[in-house]
Amino acid sequence: MKQRTIKTALAATAVLGLAFAGMASAEPVDDTLVIDGVEIVTKAAGAAHLDGALPEAMSGWHFRDTETRAMQADDFDNPGMIYVDRGLDLWNAVDGTEGKSCASCHEGPEAMAGLRAVTPRVDEKTGKVMNIESYVNDCRTTRMGAEAWGDKAVELTDMLALISFQSRGELMNVAIDGAAAPFYEKGKEIYYTRFGQLELSCASCHEDNYGNYIRSDHLSQGQTNGFPVYRLKDAKLTTPQGRFVGCVRDTRAETFKIGSDEFNALELYVASRGNGLAVEGVSVRN
Amino acid sequence: MKRQFMLGMAISAFSAGVAMAQVAPENVEFADGAIAQSLSGTAGNADDGKKVFGTAGLGNCVACHAAVIAADIPFPGTVGPALDGVADRWSEGELRGIVANAKIMFDGTIMPSFYKTSGYIRPGDAYTGKAGTEPLPPILSAQQIEDVVAYLLTFKE
Structure with a gap:
């Protein structure tokens, strides 16, 4: 379904030629993040606990444009x-x-x-x-x-x-068993709940539609390994839960509060979806 | 004087007619996902519908849907199917039903319901992040739905 949608859009691009110049490719970019000569792992096999929901975990870095990716690859250019x-x-x-x-x-x-x-x-x-x-x-x-x-x-x-x-390059390895298990389950339930008047879950965009465009925004998997993230549109750092607030608000829902039980559980769950991806230190996104 | 009075009567009758013809979100009747009856009782305007289609604060249809006919609206999304030829594939009533509440035609679709006011989980007050109280105002008015449908009916291949 997703593939077909992309192809249709690409066909439209070919017909029009102009206006679409900014979205030449809908697929995540095949590139390697190297900072100070050290490769940062931005792709990993999907975590086993996701039962195939993510065949491959990908950092949001792959979904950003060339300039933004380059900015993160150089600590002198990285505003974060x-x-x-x-x-x-x-x-x-x-x-x-x-x-x-x-x-x-x-x-x-x-x-x-x-x-x-x-x-x-x-x-x-x-x-x-x-x-x-x-x-x-x-x-x-x-x-x-x-x-x-x-x-x-x-x-x-x-x-x-x-x-x-301090953990840049280390692979995310968030525990989901033992004491974490009930929080994992709660976070998972929130992840798949369609909130607000737009009735969107985290999964609606970041599992079912990553790689697609929603207006000019290239949807990523919503991974948190890169956080805190310097968002160019905000010109400041954002925490994972700060971003959750923005996402839930944009579904025309009543958000949860930063530090709430709900967002703590969701942060644990979402982080575990990126197990195997490297901590990026401070990432840059648009 | 008398003529003015008559004119006033005529306008009142016309307004009453419009009010009666408008279908409130909770009273909409779907048949196989389609809505046969106009929601506003007033014919849609395709030009106005294009504004609703392309404006982020209104329908923002373009956020998810591309179409050659709408190519002058920048940054069409790819989340939803391209809409080229929808007027050839769907009837007016079907298009109205899909815009008003696509989930009835397509079970589980990601597409938001644009003429629905209740039954939400943690409904908000528009984009403020604060709590809203159901019934919420629908995202689009009856007339805006009719205008978008009129615009979509121009999507022929």
Whole structure:
């Protein structure tokens, strides 16, 4: 069905020749992401737990145009890297009643290497889903004596950028069994629920129609391995749950809140759909 | 004076006629996915329908559908089938039914229902992300549906 749709559109392109110049190809681009001489894994066999729903997992990088892909391949051109630097300043900044910075306990940010690849994950003691943002705020409130940063605070996205960057190139390996199992199931249910007046699920666009265009937007698989993402249209970093808010809103639905049980479960589930793809550090999308 | 009065009466009668002919979203009758009766009671205007078809804040049909006849509207999508020749393949009533609520003709289709007001999961207040209260206003008005159908009826090969 999808193939036929694409062919029909391509036929129309051939007939018209103009006006369609921006969408010459509907397929994800066959390209390799190399940053500083290191190849980043942007394609992987679909995770077994998806039962074939995704034959191949693909980073959103493959769905962006040549200029945007090139921007991510060079850290000097990647606008998201500025936020990594800002995150490092925050890492070293003392805050709160305990007179501590992140560095006081963890030393360098490289101590966080690997964390981004296995989160969100379920905390064994509390049974809560923890992503990077919730770990940072937990540390601030329980160890630093500082206030939690707000859901949309730039400090939080800066820290997410810094900590994600420490895991660049590591393969996503989010656990879905054990304590994570009920959250996985809940996230999966949300993923396939058609919300809002447009009655669209995550799957409607990102499983059934990736590779197709919705107006000028080339639909990707909605993978989260690249997050935080520098979106050129927003000129700022976006977190996975920040993007969820935008997506659900655009179905003319009442969104869930960042940090809600629903979005925590959904983030875990969506991340697990990209197991095998590499953490990109800070990605660039349009 | 008398003539003005008569004219006023005529306009009132005409308005009443329109109001009576309009079919509310919850009263629409489908037969095999088609809607035989005009939803507004007023003939559709294809030019207005083209605006609804191409405007993001209205029908935004072009977001998913391409067609040679609509090639002057930029960035047609590929999520839905190309619409070339739909007027040859579908009747007016079938096109009206598909635009109003495609899920009745095509079970499980991704296509949103443009003349439906309730039965949603977490319905929102348009694109605000805030909660909406059912019945929601339909995405398109009865007349906008008729206008889009009139435009689609020009899609001949």
